[in-house]
Amino acid sequence: MSIKKRLGLGAMSAVMGLSLIGTGTWAAFNDIESVQAKVGAGELNLDLKQLGNGPIDFKISNLKPGDHMTRTIKLDNIGSLAIKDVLMSIEGVEFENYAPDTVEDAGYGDTDTWGDNTAIEYLQQFKVSVIKVGAEGGAGGFPLDIIPSTANVTLADFYLASDSVAGDQHKIDNGATNAMISAAKTLVYNSINQVYIDDNSDRLNVSTINPDKWTGLPVIPGDDDNLQIKIEFVESNDDTNSDGTHDQNIFQGDSADITFQFEARQWGGLNVKDSDMKNGVVETNKKANSQTN
């Protein structure tokens, strides 16, 4: 066949092609490929548990000077992610200053047995003797005592030094001054093992600090931490009024509800490699130090 005739039909087919362009999509050919993927978030979950049958809250009434109480709180990681640290703070204090206003109330008409005082003054009567982390013992080498008993830190000091969501205004409303807050921070943070202070938030880390796999509350290896807190109503016989009654009498009948808060924090971001994974689960995130610096 001659070239001439082939060309003739070639021109015809081009015209037909043009009519298709006019009526439809001109880029008709495409190809679709796909792959499946999955992303899943883990769980960071701290649970406070009793140790044995002991209570974890301090709910004690009818206290007298000289009384003391110890609580052991079990910090348990019930999530799927390792917990880096647990920051303890006193978030709030609800204080009630006792004043008998009817005959039936104890001490009515006898001002020796009660008096006006602030929440801060009341909390100053309570010494936080020991806050011991890792009270369960075991492989150690890490410092156990966070606030040693020799430091004479009171609940008021702890409250004033602690960061809180409510902020310092809440402390001032409870009878503190900025100078008192500043002094409390100096006292508390100078008497505490520095490794347990979170610089960014003025809070105590109450989980164990180890240079190895036991730091914080890992999921693997499972490692609960037991935290021991001892509070003592300090007896003070030194200061007396002219009639011989003790100054401390003004605290009779007072009560304070204190909220200790524990914030569990995650480790930093990890550059996840295949070697960190097992069956699609980032196993490394269950362990201490699971972060990429």
Add this chain to the structure above:
Amino acid sequence: MSIKKKMGLGIMAGALGVSLIGGGTWAAFNDVEETSNTFAAGTLDLVVGEATTMDFVVKNLKPGDYFTKELVLSNNGSLDINQINVHATMEEGPNKWEDKDELDLASKFPGVDTTNSQEDFLSQFKITITPQGETESVYDGTLEELVSGTGVGELTDSTDQEIGLAAGPNSQKTYEVKVEFVEDSTPFSGSRLHQQNKFQGESSNLKFVFEATQMPGQDRSNNISE
């Protein structure tokens, strides 16, 4: 005579022939000639390469975590590929997404919406697609944007007229795909609990879809093959 002119004459002759046929046969002399024509369509065949690791399953992530996967795209067809668009769809299947509230935020913050959608969950993940060896990414958005289509990703960085991935057995492009669970420590009002906690324990199945498009139509009049 030039080929062009010959061609013109050929078409004229063809047209004349048709009109003659329409009018009925009245001449005894005729001649019949035939041409042989082939219109063979090419193939447009995108291949997500074997070295591709975009079929990832990564569970137990925490905010701040990230991972990098490799994506290899090659052209196994006979036609050049113009552009390659990527988007994602949310899949059902086993362990499909469901809203979880591991920390029981709903009871801790009454009156505050502590629920989230799968789109909310996917918006926590940033995805960056960068050609291997280069610093500038061709896609930078969230997984949610890849699903909603607000950020359809074109991977070859070519215009409508440029070849994105040429045909040929050795033609391929390799990308680094980085996915990051972006940390957001915005707390709930008056609390230390971060709002991002509402995503704890959730997981999402995705399908990444790659679409290759053909080059624009061309004038092929002068293409001749014997």
